[in-house]
Amino acid sequence: MRTFYLLSLLLFALASCQQPAQYISNEGYIYGTIYHVTYESPQGKDLQPEIEAVMMELNQSMSTFDSTSTISKVNKNEPTELDELFITIFKQAQKISELTDGAFDITVAPMVNVWGFGFKNKEQVTPQLIDSLKQLVGYQKVHLENGQLMKDHPNTMLDASAIAKGFACDMVADYLYSQGCKNLMAEIGGEVVAKGKNAKGNYWSIGISKPDDNEFFTQQKLKAIVELQDRALATSGNYRNFYVEDGIKYAHTIDPKTGYPVQHSLLSTTVLADNCMTADAYATAFMVSGLEKSIAIAEADPEIDVYFIYSDPNGNYQTYVSPGFKKLLKKEYE
Template sequence: MKYLFILLLSTALFSFNSCKPNHKYIRNEGLIFGTIYHISYEEPNGNDLHEGIKSLLNEFNQSLSTYDSSSVISRINSNQDLSADQYFLTVYKKAEKVSSITDGAFDITVAPMVNVWGFGFKNKEQVTPELIDSLKELVGYKKVKLINGKIEKAHANTMLDCSAIAKGFAVDVVAGYIRDQGCTNYMVEIGGEVVARGVNPKGKAWNIGISKPDDDILVQDQQLQAIVELSDKALASSGNYRNFYIEGGKKYAHTIDPKTGYPVQHSLLSSTVLADSCMTADAFATAFMVLGLEKSIEIANAVPEIEVYFIYTDENGDYKSYFSDGFRSLIQEENMQP
C-alpha cells in the first residue's frame, strides 16, 4: 500500500475550474493504474459515458498492466507464445521510436532495474554493483524485437514495463472514445497526464496547473509552479520530487537511468511536455528526467512535434525554468518563488 500511496500523490498536473458551468458538462472520476482519473466533457446528447469509459480502461488494463498476471504484457514477460494486441503494439512502436531519438534514455526494458530499487512491480532488493552489472545484460531496447506481431527477446529474463508511456496512451484512448461519441469539448486527465479539446464550461481553453516540485510527500499545501492554457493538445509531466525514498541518509528517486542502472542525480526537477498525443508527451517527459537539463533541451529543439517546460535548480539551489518558444504562449502564470 505504501507504493500505491506514493502513486496517488505523484500527480504533477491537474485541471481546475472554479466557476459554475454554463453548459451541461458531465464529470467522471475514479481509480485506474494505481492513480486517479478526472474526466469532464460536454456530451451533446446529455448521456453519461462513464460506464463505457470504465469498460475501456479495464480492457486497456488487460493489455498493459504488469500487476495482472493474465495481461498481455505479463504473459510476454513470462515468455508465453502469443501475438500482441493492438494496445501493446501501438505503445511498443511509439516506445521504440522515442528510445531511438533519446539514445535509450527512454527504455521499456528497464523494468528489472526499476524493480530492484523498489519502484516497480516487484519487491525491492539489496542493490550491489554486481547485481546492477547482471541487470545490464537484460536491459536495452535493442534487445527486444517485434517480429510478425510477437516480441522476441535476446534474453529470456528481459522484462517490459510500459508504465512510463501507457498512462499517456490511456488518456489518448479515452479521449478518442469521448470524441467518437460526438463530444467536441472535453478534458481527460489520468494521474496528471492530460488531453484537452475545445473549451471548458466557461467557454474558454482549459487551465492546467503544474505543481511546484516540492519534496513534501504528504503534499499538505500543494502549490502551483505555473498555470498553462490548453486546448486541442496533450500535456504530460514527470518529476522525481514525490516518488522517492530516503535510505541511509540518501535520497533515491524513481527515475532510473537504463544505462547505469542507478537513480538519476541532476538538477532537473520536473519536465512537462506538450504534444499532439499524450503518449508522445508521456514518453518524452520520462526520457528528459533521465537525460537532465542540457541534453533534454538539445533533443527538444530537434523534435518539432513537442514543446517543453523544465523546472530545475541552479548552483544556489533556486528554482529556475526553461520553456521552448511554443510553450511560452501557453503560460498564464508562473511562480518561481521556492
C-alpha cells in the same frame, strides 16, 4: 389537415425526447491512481461506464499486475497473440527510445524491480547485480517479428507504465470524440488530453505543481498554469520521490544505461505534444537525461514543447520554457 396535425405531434414528441447538451464530469480510480474526465455530452448522456470500459481494455493489454494481460504473458515467455494496443505502444516506445538515446526504455523493468518501490531494497543492490541486469536491459534487445515480440534474452521484461497511462488518456479522448463530444478533458494521474473548450467557453487550463519537498503531505502549490489548445500534457518529477543518503538526494528515476537512480538538477519535466502517449514517454526520458541534454532533445523535435523546473547551484528554483510552451502560459508563480 389531419396528416399535418399528426406529423406536428410526432416532430414535437421526437424533439421532447432529445436531451440538451451538457457538461458532465466523472472521476474514479484506475491504474493505481485517480482519473478525472469532463466532456460536453451532445445529448446529456453520462458515459462513465463506457469510459471505464475503454480504460480496462488497455489494462487487459498492458497491466503487469494482471497475470493474464498481454504484457504479462510476454514477460513470462508464454505464447500469445499481440493485440493492437500492445503493438501501438511498443512501436511508439521504441521510437522515443531512439530519439532520446535510450533514456526511455520499456525494458528497464528488471532494474526497477530490484531497487524496489521507494528503493526499499537498495541495501541489496550491488555492482555485480547491476552488471548482470545490464545484460537484460536495452530497447535494442527486443523487436517485433511477424506479429511476435522477439527477445535477445528470455529474462528481459517490459514495463510500459511510463507510456501506457498517457495512451489511456488518448483512448478516452478518442472515444469521447467519436461519441460527438467535441469539448473534453481527460486526465489520468496527471497526464492530460484536452480538446475544444470548457463549460465557460475557455480553453482548458492545467496547473503545473511547484516542486517543494516541504509540501509532501499538504496541498500542492502551483508553479505555472498552461492553456491546452487541442493538445496533450504530461509531467514527470523527482521532487516527491527520493531518498537522502550522506547528504545526497537520489531520485526515483532509474537510468536504463547505468542501472542506478539519476542524480542531476532537473526536478520536474512537463511536455506538450499532439498525443499524451508521446508526452508521457518524453517526460520520463527527460527526467533520466537531465537538463542540458533534455533541452537539446526537445529543440530537435518540433512536435513537442517543454517546461522544465530545475535547481540552480544555490538551491533556488529555475525554469526553462520552450518558445512554443511560453505562448500557452497563462500564469507563472514564484
